[in-house]
Amino acid sequence: MFEDEYNRTNELFASFINSLTDIQDSVQHKWYQFKHKRCAVEQKIQQSNSAAKAKKISLDVGGTIFKTTEETLLKEKESFFWAMLRSGQWMPDEETGTYFIDRDPHMFSIILAYLRDGKVWTMPESEGKKQLLKNEVDFYGLASFPRIPPPVPQPISIYWTPTLSLPTSVLSFSDNHHTAVLSKCRGFL
Helix, strand or coil, X not given: CHHHHHHHHHHHHHHHHHHHHHHHHHHHHHHHHHHHHHHHHHHHHHHHHHHHHCCEEEEEECCXXXXXXXXXXXCCXXXXXXXXXXXXXXXXXXXXXXXXXXXXXXXXXXXXXXXXXXXXXXXXXXXXXXXXXXXXHHHHCCCCCCCCCCCCCCCCEEEEEECCCCCEEEEEEECCCCEEEEEEECCCC
């Protein structure tokens, strides 16, 4: 009986030790995960501090102020920004420290987002705005900017209207922007 109780106590003690070992392993694993996450956060903070220390650039594009870093603007060599910042010919305004660019600020926000992320997040929907964006991309010399799709051809409507009152027939062509009318008078064509 004493031996049974001794064995049972040993089993409980062994089970208790195993439980403690499992808890210790779990705590060590959680501690490792915490340290790993903390290290990753510290690296992000260091990178953020490095970016904050990078040369900041302020641009006045068509009356709208944009702030970015020199590194962002210089991502594409042989661009407008490369020439602006590297030539030494163009200096920022002495009072404000901004570079003035007399261009469209709405399209510039798309271009700056592209320089930051390497992606075009918003593409204008209208054909006119797409052409404006293409003009701005060409102006800034961004050869790596994704191709802007050409305009989608609009369907042409053709109408033929025979007239009853006059001896003529009318044929008109329309593409929603322009209309051409051909008429034929009997006996003249």
